[in-house]
Amino acid sequence: MRHVAAFGRFWWDFVVGDDWRAAAGVLASIGVTAALAAAGWAAWWFLPPATAVVLWLSLRRAIRQRALGVSR
């Protein structure tokens, strides 16, 4: 069981890293893109700016954590 947990933790750290909100933001943005496409609207334009917003929020969080002395 410990090995399964360690294996899961490894892949979580590998793909998601130390900011799960960024990964959640990515998934939500892809979900909106899929919804737009399913509704028959142009969907290509949504993901690039949504990714930029997710990145910027993640950068702000990282800087705030550093300012508060939270080492990650």
Next chain:
Amino acid sequence: MNDGFLFASAFLASGVEMVEALTIVLAAGVTRGWRSALFGLGAAVVVLTVIVAVLGPALTLIPISALRLVVGALLLAFGLQWLRKAILRASGFVGLHDEDAIFARELADARGAAHEERAGMDWYGFTLAFKGVLLEGLEVAFIVITFGSAQGNLRLAALAAAAALVLVAVVGVLVRAPLARVPENTLKFAVGVMLTTFGIFWSAEGAGADWPGGDAALLGVLAFVVLVSFASVALLRRRRLALTPA
């Protein structure tokens, strides 16, 4: 056009990881003996080859749109991690990656570890080289498999990684020192941009979006990600300077 982009991305990403793996193998070899370090390196390469050989063809059985959705989402989450670290480094909020400093730390750790011989090999040296190459190599395997399968050209992605391996190995043997002069921070920035670009492109396509201009839109996405990244660095630099006491 996309094949060239695919090759360049897989080559750069693999090269950067291999430079880091080389530092660990060098530290293991210098302090614990080359035999155990090279066996550790060889064992890790075998494991990585098996992973790519098994998972790569298996992924090609999945329908391409579903594959691009999953691979794109994974690459986007993974690429944003790289890009975030690269932007934090470039803006001065995080120290730059320094291969010399890492080498010195690995040397000190390896010299301080107890000597334990098994099967004629120093176990610490073997494990250090094996774990280092395996962990760095897993990122290479992940990139090769995802890029190769989503683009339908696993062979080209594997070829790019193999070319990077040969280049880093040859330079490593010639120099016999950490490749500190490789502009690693710049390369990591470029790789973060490419992973994010491919992630956006494939996940949107997998979600059902049609890019205007088809595959040529990849260049537009690349330009957008580059612009956002440089703007982020500029804004964060300004913020850091404002926070620094005069």
